Amino acid sequence: MKKSKFATLFLASSLLAGVLAGCGAGEEGTSSDGGDQIKIGVNLELSGPVASYGSSQNDGFNLAVEEINAAGGIDGKQIQLVTVDNKSDAAESTNAAIKLTSQDKVAAIIGPATSGNSVAQVQIANDSKTPMITPSGTSPNVTVSDNGSVNEFAFRTSFIDPFQGTVAANFATKELKLKTAAVYADNASDYAKGLAASFIEDFEAAGGTIVAEESYVAKDTDFRSTLTRIKGANPEFIFIPGYYEEVGLIVKQARELGIDVPLMGADGWDSPTIVDLAGAEALNNTFIINHYSAEDPDGKAKEFADKYNEKYGKAPNSFNALGYDTVYLLKDAIERAGSTDGTKIKDALKATDNLELVTGLYSVDENHHPVKSATILEFVDGKQVFNTKVNP
């Protein structure tokens, strides 16, 4: 016991010495071992309540790293992943980030999967000048702190929540070529209100008219009277941002009232329960937005689905795809930076422009919010079927 304590102390002091020496030596090689390896930290939810997100992304990471290493690595250097489980807990996520940055001295961190755990890591990433990329932290406040300033070292692979409103507006005006729409949003959720606001703004900017704007409150069961009112306004399209429990009932009641125009929602609809509530028939001619579909026929997406299937024996889900893309996003940045220095990787990430990924074309805006493609899925007889991909 005593001995190990001593050893730890020794290790810690030598690490400190390393840091000081690094500072003295200049920028080169401060955050990662030189030599022929690049260390990348993985901070993921591998156990705890949202372990399925974390382990799905971990599969995506491993597949990507395997491919890159087999192809000669990044600039001839092999990638070495250092994986830490944050147990789906924000405090553990902070601890994991401290370990990865101070002990392992990784060049960058990928993960965590959820917004809350990602926010818990942001401060450490900024302080230690280590870039971090969360594959699926969709909340805007991962990259923009509450006072409005951008967290310089934080990035994400997925699009943010309100972006889905923009995607829906593009889909309605460009793909379906519709001119009038109604919005029926959950007034009790910031998620839904954000989506509704961005949909209205972009739909009107594209020359469309919003003929009705209605709201409901989560836990309502009777939507018939408001739907009748919406029907009276004769929209060609109805955007319903909300969660599946209410949306299932809204879709069912809308169809009963004879509203047969296309209905659309976002990832809040993505649950098998919606099919039970609305019924497969009522769900026909409804669309949802997602990050990725295994049925996407696009070359890169199909290649990924095949490779994934070969390695893991099943079709990939959107978390697998986002994990995979995160590694390639980082690889691209390190190559363009020509260095493993944190600040240089960060600058390169910030300059990412139309990078081709499995989940679509990827660019970053000034708030580190991705501007990227989104996948539109259509419900056909209760199954989600790939419809199209909307590019920004």
Next chain:
Amino acid sequence: MEWIQQLINGISLGSIYALIALGYTMVYGIIKLINFAHGDVFMVGSFIGFYSITVFGLSFFPALILSMVACALFGVIIERIAYKRLRNATRIAALITAIGVSLLIEYGVIYIRGAQPEAYPDIFSNKTFSILGAQISMQSILILSVSVVLMILLQFIVHKTKTGKAMRAVSHDVDAAKLMGINVDNTISATFAIGSALAGAAGVIFGVYYTKIDPLMGVIPGLKAFVAAVLGGIGIIPGAMVGGLVLGVVETIVSALGFSLWRDAVAFIILILILIFRPSGIFGKNTREKV
């Protein structure tokens, strides 16, 4: 056209309120107790209907009848265990007990089967009829016809049978009824049984019409039905029917005018206004307190 559709929406919603309100009003009429557990009997009825359709494979009418019978028994059990011994206690004690029973039922059901919602199976085709431009679904027609039949049946029981006569007598004057040889305990139990059976029927209809049921589904419809009962004049059976329908139509009109977020608020504003300006309700007679 839109207004005919809205009227149909309102009457469908209102007839569910009316069915629940009848139970409130009957119990109040006979023992002057606001039975707050009534909304939860409605919830239990909905779940019984759900399980008899999905697990036992019954069709709608057998499930409806099974649910009504089970709820009638359930109502009598609640009355015998919780309320009977409080018959001579203060009214506030009985009221608080009713709230306790309500919470016990809600969380008992959550304990047994969890809090997740269930989706009622589609037992009627989604066929809709177009009348004057309004879409009327099979479910709406069904709700209306079942509610009307049940209300006629109730009127028949209350006015034409011996039990009904006893119920009216007890609600008029308990002591005098006792002196005339009426078994007051049995009459009260019969009232609970009939009221709870109506709530059970409302539960099954609600499930078919609104699809989603969960253990806390009885809270809001229960409160709304209470408002409906007060609106019509608590203790008066035709008052509960009219109150339920009026409330359903008013709520629908509020949403139809584009104030859907105000719908619940309006229901309770009605309660406050009624209590201030006409506490005895639409059908109530002004009675003078005897000194």
